[in-house]
Amino acid sequence: MSDVAVMSEGFRARDIGLRAQKKILSRMANKSVAKVFIDDTTASLLDNVYKLAKAYTGNKKEAEKLVKNIIKVVIKLGVLYRNGQFSAEELSHAERFKGRFHAAAMAVVSFYEVDFSYDRHYLLTALGEARAALRLLVQRHLTDKSLARVDAVFAFFANAAFLDAVFRKDSEHRELLGRIVADMNRAMDEGGM
Incomplete structure (x- = not known):
């Protein structure tokens, strides 16, 4: 059977394999x-x-x-990237996401390390732009359920009350934020963020 005949029938083993990888890894996703x-x-x-x-x-x-x-979400992104599923336009969205996410991460580090530097508006803007770029990157590849996961993650972190509670100078979350900042610094040093 020719490639044209296979494609006209809508069946490609590679596509099925990719969907299976995403599904299996998604079901296995837990911390351990x-x-x-x-x-x-x-x-x-x-x-x-x-x-x-x-x-x-x-x-x-x-x-x-x-x-x-x-x-x-991270596992599915990895599977899609490793399998060359992103178009040139989507890869430009990936670069935008990476830049905005990195800016948000750097802001978190700065807001923790430098007294009175917390800027909620800047962080909300960076997170909103990162979310938009990520959605543009994956909207063609992920189900509505997975896109809802992306939205849920960003909704949690881009919650003004959460950010205010975490970045208050006398925050009860300051110690945990310090651990997160140390992890983020280490990840950036290792080239992971």
Whole structure:
């Protein structure tokens, strides 16, 4: 059977394989399995994000869901990238996402390390632009459920009340934020952020 005949029937083993990889890795996504796929620095960062989310919300299940959503999205992005699924235009969205996400990460580090530098508007703008670029990157590849995961993750972190509570100078979350900043600094030194 020719490639044209296979394509006209809408069946391609590669596409099925890619969907299966995304589905299997998505179902396996939890902190212990994720440690097989991610480095120690990222695992520590996710553990500390979980602790911060749990401390802020007072809800273990919500904190677990947040970290699982992060892991699932990152794994799916990795599968798509490794399989060359992104167009040139999508790769430009990836670069925009990377730039805005890096700017947000650098702002978090700065706001933690430099007294009275917290700028909620700047951080909300950077997170909003990162979210928009990420959605443009993946909208053609992920299901509505996965896109909702992206939105849920950004909604959690781009919550003004959360940001204000975390970055207050006398915040009860300051120690956890310090651990996250240390992990972020280590990840940036290793080239991971």
